[in-house]
Amino acid sequence: MREPVEHSGLPIAPDAYLDTPITGQVDGRPWRTTRIGFTEALDLAILLRTACLIVVSYLSGMRTGEVLNLERGCLSHNPATGIWSITGKKFKGARDEHGNKIPEGQFRDDPWVIVAQTAHAVTVLERLHYQRLLFPAEMHPHRGTHSTRRGRARHARGIPYDIAAFLAWVKDYCIATGRDHEAIPPDPHGAIGTARFRRTLAWHIVRKPRGLIAGAIQYGHLHVQMTLGYSGSYDSGFPDEHAYEDWLFRLERLAEDHERLTAGEHISGPAAATYIHRINQAHHTFAGRVLTSTSHAHDMLTNPLLQIYPGRAMTCVFDQAKALCQLRSGEGDVRATPDQDDCRPTCRNLAYTDRDIAALHQQATELESLLGDFLAPSPRHQRARAELDRLHALIRNHTRKP
Ligand code: SF4
Known part of the structure; x- marks a missing residue:
């Protein structure tokens, strides 16, 4: 029928349009003025899945595998406290009672505390499709009912491509709508994978400590030890803001040290081997963990793996027994810290990074x-x-x- 219809002179729309109303807004105006065509709906749904993935990854601090395996119904809200949380599986350290690795993961005992924006992204995903996993590999509602991808999660390998496609779409949208200044510039560090979101989150929390408070709780599991050390007991109320910021900055630095070490940073000095051991161990032990009790916080406060103090052109890999400087808060106290203003060049705790x-x-x-x-x-x-x-x-x- 195509030819006679095309020659009939009747106006023909280039697509079949969905009756879904355009409700999303940019600056108080609908984000588009035309209805969504059937042929573009799938691509837009995939972009929306990526947008939700960015929000959930970035604002929760979860690992990629944990995000990709979130399931419908994972969200809960406590009306008394106003806190949103997500339950999900962990893969790192998931082992059965015999110590064998569980490849399909294990439900975490502690939920992730999240901000309202993350909760919103989860509800968007729950409305976007009917599948069990929030980030399914196959987004088409009918295609591939026999496909091996159906019912599976989007593969982590594909995420950098999804994010690149999302950035390209944002750029095109900005250009088409005269918002060039809002286009996201190319990233000097290359393709963006979800692992970078965790670090970026920590960075923002440090500089805006009250801005993303639930995220700060997520990342600040260790910060409470600083509260214990600097501003009295954990029961004293909301953590001291300065200690809060200070600790999160330490957490970020730990991640950076680990990243640099993995990238081949050379370490010298008498404490070089201890430095390498602590950074690797601390990364595996603490990254992404959630604080569950005050005793937990106290354990972390005294954990030797975390006793690394960068100074001016030196790094103190603190071991109280070897320290030559005056200790802050006294010898024998497990919370003692080195006095780097009094650092001695012959101390066995010294290490030097690049x-x-x-x-x-x-x-x-x-x-x-x-x-x-x-x-x-x-x-x-x-x-x-x-x-x-x-x-x-x-x-x-x-x-x-x-
Ligand atoms: S003397 Fe220097 S390296 Fe040794 S414990 Fe004190 S601050 Fe650290």
């Missing part, structure tokens, strides 16, 4: 220019010379091939 060595290079350059000043008094000159020799020795030791 970042520390870059800072040492900078210090050496400054000293060299000081030594070039012939008017400098002699004792000062000698002190500078001795310090420069020490810095050069540290740099040589760091760069020496094993």
Whole structure:
């Protein structure tokens, strides 16, 4: 029938339009003025699934596999406290009573506390399709009823492609609607995978500690130990804001240290091996864990894996028994911290990262220019010379091939 219809002169729409109303708005206006065509609905549904994945991943701090395996009905809300939470499976550390790995995962004892935006994304997904998993591999409602992908979760390998497609759509939309300034610029670090969302979340919480409070609880499981150390007991109420920020910053730094170590950062100094061990172990032990009790917080406060203190061109891998500086809060106290202002160059707790060595290079350059000043008094000159020799020795030791 195509040919006679096309030659009939009757107006023909290029698509079959859904009767779904356009309710989403941008700046108080409908996000589009035309109805959604049947042929574009599937692509838009996939983009919406990606948008929800970004919101859930970014604002919950969950791991990729945990997000992709969320199921319909996972959301709950406590009207008394106003807290939203999600129950789901964990895969990391999921083992049966014999210690065997459980590949299909295990339901976590503790739910994830989430913000309202994440809860909203979950409800959007529950309305978007009828499948059990919130992020299904197959989005078409009819296609592939016999497909092996049906009933399965979207594969993690596909997520960077989904995000790239989403970014491209946002860019096109911005250009088409005169919102070029809102287009998301290309990422200098390449394709975006969900693992980066966790770190970005921590970064934002540190700088806006009250902005994403449920997320902060998610990430701040360890921060409470700082509260214990800095502002009295856990029972004293809402955690001290400064300690809160400080601890989250530490958490972010731990993630960064681990990332750098994995990327091949070299560590030198007497505590180098301990540093590497602690960073790796702390990453595996603490990343993404939720605080469940005050005793839990206290355990974390004293955990030796977390006793790493970056300083000026040095890193203190703190072991109280070896410390040569004055300890803050006294010897024998499990919450003692090093006094880095009193750091001694011969301490066995010292380690140097590539970042520390870059800072040492900078210090050496400054000293060299000081030594070039012939008017400098002699004792000062000698002190500078001795310090420069020490810095050069540290740099040589760091760069020496094993
Ligand atoms: S002397 Fe320096 S390296 Fe040693 S414990 Fe104190 S701050 Fe850390």
